[in-house]
Amino acid sequence: MNNLQYYGWTPALQEQKEASEFKNFLHGRISVTHKTRYEVVSERGFFSCELTGNMLFGRDSSEYPCTGDWVLFQPVDEGKGLIMDLLPRAKTLFRLKSGAVSEKQPIAAYVDKAFIVQSLDDNFNVRRIERFMLQLTGEKVQPALILTKSDLAFDKEKVEKGLTHIAGKVPVLYTSIHDSDSIEALRANIQSGETVVFTGSSGVGKSTLINALCGKEVFKTATISSSTGKGRHTSTRREMVLMEGGGILIDTPGIKVFGVTNDDTASLNEVMDFSRFEGKCRFKDCQHLYEEGCAVIEAVEQGLLDRGVYENYLKLRKEARHFTTSVYEKRRQGKTFAKMVKEVKKKSSKY
Numbered sequence: 001m002n003n004l005q006y007y008g009w010t011p012a013l014q015e016q017k018e019a020s021e022f023k024n025f026l027h028g029r030i031s032v033t034h035k036t037r038y039e040v041v042s043e044r045g046f047f048s049c050e051l052t053g054n055m056l057f058g059r060d061s062s063e064y065p066c067t068g069d070w071v072l073f074q075p076v077d078e079g080k081g082l083i084m085d086l087l088p089r090a091k092t093l094f095r096l097k098s099g100a101v102s103e104k105q106p107i108a109a110y111v112d113k114a115f116i117v118q119s120l121d122d123n124f125n126v127r128r129i130e131r132f133m134l135q136l137t138g139e140k141v142q143p144a145l146i147l148t149k150s151d152l153a154f155d156k157e158k159v160e161k162g163l164t165h166i167a168g169k170v171p172v173l174y175t176s177i178h179d180s181d182s183i184e185a186l187r188a189n190i191q192s193g194e195t196v197v198f199t200g201s202s203g204v205g206k207s208t209l210i211n212a213l214c215g216k217e218v219f220k221t222a223t224i225s226s227s228t229g230k231g232r233h234t235s236t237r238r239e240m241v242l243m244e245g246g247g248i249l250i251d252t253p254g255i256k257v258f259g260v261t262n263d264d265t266a267s268l269n270e271v272m273d274f275s276r277f278e279g280k281c282r283f284k285d286c287q288h289l290y291e292e293g294c295a296v297i298e299a300v301e302q303g304l305l306d307r308g309v310y311e312n313y314l315k316l317r318k319e320a321r322h323f324t325t326s327v328y329e330k331r332r333q334g335k336t337f338a339k340m341v342k343e344v345k346k347k348s349s350k351y
């Protein structure tokens, strides 16, 4: 028996369940996502589930369940089940799906906090932090920046300088696996019942941190196996674990390029801390691109705003706009195609 409260089940979710036509089925949370199979944790234990045809074909791939989602399912065989419905999704971390077509790919849902993990060696990159923050702000997920491997040599002054526009708004924590106080400080940022997703490149120490927080090895880390002396561990994939004392931790595989899909101007301005220029540009609706009397551009020219921040503003804005327009374009073309099929059918039925 699992008490799903520990996994984040709330009265609000119960209400959502009661509104579903599948309310008489079991509910559970997806703890691991495989290609077409989902591990679901429920009051009756773990089930390995698949989607019903309706769930599979009735929706866009961005609307398929992902880790962290709450689903209603029907147990079929021993330990197996069929997912009948997905409760309305909230607080989701999306990324741009790699490939030619613009598509959002959900990575984790019902996320309260996201730890943006970077290691203080050569992985530290402010531009990538801004990118993550833009995605999170759009979904109202609270970001925190976790800088790992602080036991290694790094230029603290340079790091702090790079974070001036960020540090005031999000918690910044330095951790080292060799400093247990730093792990305790991190733990203090996770409340009971809260879902925390760990994001960042492979090798930055996400799994190591989760293991340290859990006080045991729940995830394999990238160490050389001492028994065989070769290769990396491979293990059955786990993604979600409960931290003792509360908190649901979700590990993500390293994501190299985190393409943005959030083109909300307010989010971007917030991440870049441009609100301090509000009302200072000549035009009220200034986009800070090339307008005359733009306070942001002036600040860059006067050295008051880091050029790197501004250039990333332009880049992220362009990327997100591109995503939105290509999704729009895809839908429009989809509609045109559907219309054409309809017309062809109509014509051929005449004969």
Ligand SMILES: Nc1nc2c(ncn2[C@@H]2O[C@H](COP(=O)(O)OP(=O)(O)O)[C@@H](O)[C@H]2O)c(=O)[nH]1
Pocket: 148, 149, 150, 151, 152, 175, 176, 177, 178, 201, 202, 203, 204, 205, 206, 207, 208, 209, 220, 221, 222, 223, 254
């Ligand atoms: N020096 C140092 N190494 C660390 C620290 N945390 C993790 N590592 C090492 O970094 C490597 C990658 O860690 P891992 O947790 O597998 O990274 P992940 O890919 O982000 O899950 C491993 O060899 C860890 O031992 C740390 O705080 N200090």
Ligand SMILES: [Mg+2]
Pocket: 206, 207, 208, 219, 220, 221, 251
């Ligand atoms: Mg890992």
Ligand SMILES: [Zn+2]
Pocket: 281, 286, 287, 288, 289, 291, 293, 294, 295, 296, 297
């Ligand atoms: Zn402006």
